[in-house]
Amino acid sequence: MLEHGGRLLRAAERYGIAPEKWLDLSTGISPFGWPVPQIPASVWQRLPEDDDGLAEAACSYYNARQLLPVAGSQAAIQALPLLRRRSRVGVIAPGYSEHAHAWRRAGHAVETSSAAMLLAEVARFDVIVLIHPNNPGGDRFARADLLACHASLAARGGWLIVDEAFMDATPEHSLIAETQREGLIVLRSVGKFFGLAGARAGFVGADADLLETLREQLGPWSLSGPTRFVLKQALSDHAWHSSARDCLHAASARLASVLSRHGLMPSAGCAFFQCWQDVRAEAVHVALAKQGILTRYFETPASLRFGLPADESAWQRLDQALAALNLRSCPP
């Protein structure tokens, strides 16, 4: 298994600090989660049904013609490589590592590379996987470049897969409205924006034939009943969407400012996190962990990802911990 963020219990054990005492900034999950109401007992008891209105609510929220609900982007990441014969696959790197892992495991020839190289050498690939905005690298792409990349791949029966797990705060940059085009596949996740990472849910936008093949591959009841119940409401709560976007943009800007003030100038970021690329990243990760603040450390390139603090006490705690590091006066 690959290593992921959100391993709070493991960190609690390693550093001898009880789980409830941590400030967990190790994920890119919004701390301004959609407020989940109580779940009716019948939703737990009955088998989920496909015709419960969830797909319609999702098409409206994402502005897509057709979507397939899946058990998190992860389910689609694992299933898509099984739907193609052996292909030459280019995957953005550094980025969410499950993409390359899944294509390799399914026997494809995988090359990981910068997005710039992938977009410049489209002809060498049958499938290109991008993450937009990228995690943790923060890369952004011009719509015209993505559509040109897709057109080149699709003309040869190829795919462009765009993982938009962190796109909800900037929906104007999404390609999901274009996914009726054959060979353009967009992955969305409800974990980050709605703060529902525990729900394990996402959506795939693609042409209708591919969605049907994927549906058959994933089998029935890929989402739990409680998750369907919650999502249908969360996706329809337009007033909340708007205010959550405002909160995310404001908190992300504040985080960039706090980090900069303490000598950790962000190298990349989006509405959900800020990244600091620096040779001292691992040492700072450990120093913060010893103060009960969990960040996500990436080895290559050495960098730390900071998620958004949830409230004023969290902001103050981060501010004080960064001040104690005294990085401004200790250059690398």
Add this chain to the structure above:
Amino acid sequence: MLEHGGRLLRAAERYGIAPEKWLDLSTGISPFGWPVPQIPASVWQRLPEDDDGLAEAACSYYNARQLLPVAGSQAAIQALPLLRRRSRVGVIAPGYSEHAHAWRRAGHAVETSSAAMLLAEVARFDVIVLIHPNNPGGDRFARADLLACHASLAARGGWLIVDEAFMDATPEHSLIAETQREGLIVLRSVGKFFGLAGARAGFVGADADLLETLREQLGPWSLSGPTRFVLKQALSDHAWHSSARDCLHAASARLASVLSRHGLMPSAGCAFFQCWQDVRAEAVHVALAKQGILTRYFETPASLRFGLPADESAWQRLDQALAALNLRSCPP
């Protein structure tokens, strides 16, 4: 996609009766579900973690040395065929149709047959899939016969898979305590006994190496956080387990008696349902549906499966509807 029970919304549309007006006896899900408490917000927000104590609670409840939590037996049913090279697979029939479907889709040579034939001709197969007790056929198996079947298969690198989705009311017949034996795979589901079909959760018992391979195949976060939270408590609620077993056995016996009194002598059953095999099964299915009572109709052999009514008003409604059919005076 195959057809399943629990399609209440579709029946509501077909018969023009609002969903909330139905008496739904179309599933084998216990109507005496475990009472789900409110879910803390953090459980929805955070990524699920493997080391939350769920596996330990499950090993204690099932009396197994090692188990893998999966997103319903369905997830295991779909994944297991991917872990073997092309095999000769014997699957119990009639039975839950997803087993044969999954093995065929993965390219194996599948033969569906009665359990008696499969157990008599073990040497012709690499893998045998049984359902115990069988759904809807109700077949039961002697422990010694199952272990002999497993020994024969395992000696040749084969597998015996026993789907025990309906075993919780009779745990003394389970083989899950024996699953450290290589090639013996037992599937359990929480949907039926705990009345948590919406949770999409189950467990696989098998030797440690196979469980690790299956875990890698299924990927991270196969269960949602709320499902893990609920299951850990439900699996540990021993007093409830005992009283739920009593309720199921009593209700199943009462159902057999009600059906018999109205001329529908059950041909098979278990603690969760009763089956009536009869050439008039489809006509009775339709006649009951027109009265807002949903049963599950099976074509081959023609039979109806009745789940358990939940309360006295449900019992009375079934009793009156069966009386109106007047089957005692209309033999086939």
